[in-house]
Amino acid sequence: SAVISQKPSRDICQRGTSLTIQCQVDSQVTMMFWYRQQPGQSLTLIATANQGSEATYESGFVIDKFPISRPNLTFSTLTVSNMSPEDSSIYLCSVSGTGGSNQPQHFGDGTRLSIL
Amino acid sequence: AQTVTQSQPEMSVQEAETVTLSCTYDTSENNYYLFWYKQPPSRQMILVIRQEAYKQQNATENRFSVNFQKAAKSFSLKISDSQLGDTAMYFCAFMKHTGNFNKFYFGSGTKLNVKP
Numbered sequence: 001s002a003v004i005s006q007k008p009s010r011d012i013c014q015r016g017t018s019l020t021i022q023c024q025v026d027s028q029v030t031m032m033f034w035y036r037q038q039p040g041q042s043l044t045l046i047a048t049a050n051q052g053s054e055a056t057y058e059s060g061f062v063i064d065k066f067p068i069s070r071p072n073l074t075f076s077t078l079t080v081s082n083m084s085p086e087d088s089s090i091y092l093c094s095v096s097g098t099g100g101s102n103q104p105q106h107f108g109d110g111t112r113l114s115i116l
Numbered sequence: 117a118q119t120v121t122q123s124q125p126e127m128s129v130q131e132a133e134t135v136t137l138s139c140t141y142d143t144s145e146n147n148y149y150l151f152w153y154k155q156p157p158s159r160q161m162i163l164v165i166r167q168e169a170y171k172q173q174n175a176t177e178n179r180f181s182v183n184f185q186k187a188a189k190s191f192s193l194k195i196s197d198s199q200l201g202d203t204a205m206y207f208c209a210f211m212k213h214t215g216n217f218n219k220f221y222f223g224s225g226t227k228l229n230v231k232p
Contacts, residue, residue, distance in 0.1 A: 031217040042207060043161075043222045050216070090159060096218050104151050104211075105220055107161035 002027050002095050004108035012114045013083055020079045021111045023093030028073035033094040033105065034066070043092065049076045083115045118143045120210050122223035129198045130231050136183075137193045137226045139208030145169075149211040149218075150184065150191045155225075156204040164206070167191065195228075203230045 003026040013019050023032065031050055035043040047055040047068055055068040069077045080087055093108040119142045129135035141150070152164040167175045167184050175182050179199075183192045195202055208223040 033220075042224045043220075045220070048217065092161065094161075103218065104153075104163045104166055105161075105218070106163075110159045112159070 002106050006108035010112040018081045020077050023076045025074045029095040032076040034078045035092040037090040085115050088114050118210050118221045120221050120223035122226050124226045126227040128229045134196045139191045141189050141210045145212050151209040152193045153207045154204045198230045200230050
């Protein structure tokens with residue numbers, strides 16, 4: 001399975017600032033996914049990032065708040081903009097497994113973000 | 117839209133005993149996949165077991181097995197001979213293939229505490 005590295009692993013940020021989270025995969029993948037996991041909650045898909053095109057955002061998430069870059073097939077970034085305490089969450093990068101349509105998603109270790 | 121429901125927010129089990137975590141889902145799809153993921157305090161999402169909807173035989177992975185009831189849209193996870201390392205959040209997930217990628221829907225999770 002793919003090895004996914006996320007940076008930073010955690011951060012504490014001031015209200016109103018922005019933070020960019022990096023996700024590096026050890027193999028080329030078509031799609032990369034960004035999830036948010038609020039405290040005690042399940043995973044919610046933020047957007048799907050396809051290399052060479054704009055990310056596709058789920059309902060409730062917008063590009064101005066969560067801009068995403070996907071410059072190549074092994075890397076993506078998610079920026080959390082103009083942060084507020086409500087953005088305190090774990091943010092997870094994910095890719096689909098290869099080898100068929102029944103493959104699970106593989107996840108990075110996540111970035112734990114706290115906003116003061 | 118697909119929904120995944122885990123009705124047990126938290127469960128406890130004695131070490132070496134058996135525990136069953138429940139999951140139900142709602143979908144109009146006929147072809148889909150179901151997964152159980154484990155998220156220990158380290159927060160990494162780890163795949164536990166998967167089930168293809170077209171297969172009647174229940175999936176088994178060592179101490180982990182599922183009871184898949186397609187008509188009832190039920191997908192429970194049984195953990196036999198529970199170990200302390202099984203302590204984690206467990207998420208049930210539904211996956212369908214949409215165009216270019218697999219889309220996942222996660223339940224709210226069950227926190228399992230294995231007691232010595």
